[in-house]
Amino acid sequence: MKKQSKWTALDIAGMGIMLAILEVCKHALDFLPNIELVSFLFIIFTLYFGWQIVLLSWAFSLVECIYFGFGPWTITYFYVWPILIILVMVLKRFGEERPLFYAILSGAFGLSFGFLCSLYTLVVGGIGMQLTWWISGIPYDLVHCVGNFVICLVLFYPINRAMKQLKI
Amino acid sequence: MKKSTKNLIIGLVLLVVAALLVGGIYITFGPQATHGSKGFVVNVTDSKGDVVTYDGKTDAEYLSELMEELKKQGFTYESTTSEYGMFITSINGETADYDTNGAYWSIYVNGDYGQYGADQQPVNDGDVFGFRYEKAE
Numbered sequence: 001m002k003k004q005s006k007w008t009a010l011d012i013a014g015m016g017i018m019l020a021i022l023e024v025c026k027h028a029l030d031f032l033p034n035i036e037l038v039s040f041l042f043i044i045f046t047l048y049f050g051w052q053i054v055l056l057s058w059a060f061s062l063v064e065c066i067y068f069g070f071g072p073w074t075i076t077y078f079y080v081w082p083i084l085i086i087l088v089m090v091l092k093r094f095g096e097e098r099p100l101f102y103a104i105l106s107g108a109f110g111l112s113f114g115f116l117c118s119l120y121t122l123v124v125g126g127i128g129m130q131l132t133w134w135i136s137g138i139p140y141d142l143v144h145c146v147g148n149f150v151i152c153l154v155l156f157y158p159i160n161r162a163m164k165q166l167k168i
Numbered sequence: 169m170k171k172s173t174k175n176l177i178i179g180l181v182l183l184v185v186a187a188l189l190v191g192g193i194y195i196t197f198g199p200q201a202t203h204g205s206k207g208f209v210v211n212v213t214d215s216k217g218d219v220v221t222y223d224g225k226t227d228a229e230y231l232s233e234l235m236e237e238l239k240k241q242g243f244t245y246e247s248t249t250s251e252y253g254m255f256i257t258s259i260n261g262e263t264a265d266y267d268t269n270g271a272y273w274s275i276y277v278n279g280d281y282g283q284y285g286a287d288q289q290p291v292n293d294g295d296v297f298g299f300r301y302e303k304a305e
Contacts, residue, residue: 033249033250068267069266069267071266071304094172094175096172098172098176100176100180101176101179104176104179104180104183107183108183108186111183111186111187111190129283131197132283132284133283135193135194135197135198136198136199136253136283136284136285136288137253138190138191138193138194138198139194140253141190142187142190142191145183145187149183
């Protein structure tokens, strides 16, 4: 007997649509370094679709690599977004759909983004290189923190409401 | 006050404290610029290995400011700004396209591979900067 796939055509189409939304939002704001909608979208998508968003994050990372090219830094894309998704899955029971809760989470993720990305340099060049790499990017992390916080605080309520109305 | 509201306020305060702490780390351990006039040398090594040298005195605090000043001596460059800082794409009309052939413009400071982007690299008296067209192996 043939084993039935857990994935329906609707799931796959939904993933494609979410990937398209992520890419459009990412590139629409590319001119503003570290002001991005991707963190917010991963939070919202994870709240509604759960663990399968880890796969979406890898698909997103793959498209980014095709667009920007492959390099030693490529590996960071594949673990940074899943960390956010894991945090949302673990902490959502405390969130109660409150915008401020997810704004704090998104801001903290933005603040630690450079540190998380610098972890690969620990392997390549040791602790000295990692700390130098992280510290030199701190101004961008602070912008990332404020940007993520404000975007999530402003957009969480209307987008969450829209998702509910779509009965996802 | 509800417990969840109190927890949110604590979370917000912790985020602000963490941001201040990280900012403090940058101020204490980040790249430090030197004020006043400084002597410098800038060597540009193109893809053929030909070297063009620029030298003089500057008040620039960061390499990106010095690069702007060097335009008076015929130096040209193009760059983009990404989440990782300033990224040099072209120097003296030669474009390094990583996606095409793995080429990039690297920065050397006093013979060592630079740890910062040009917009964060401090200029100190007597510094020798190198821009080299290199390819990833």
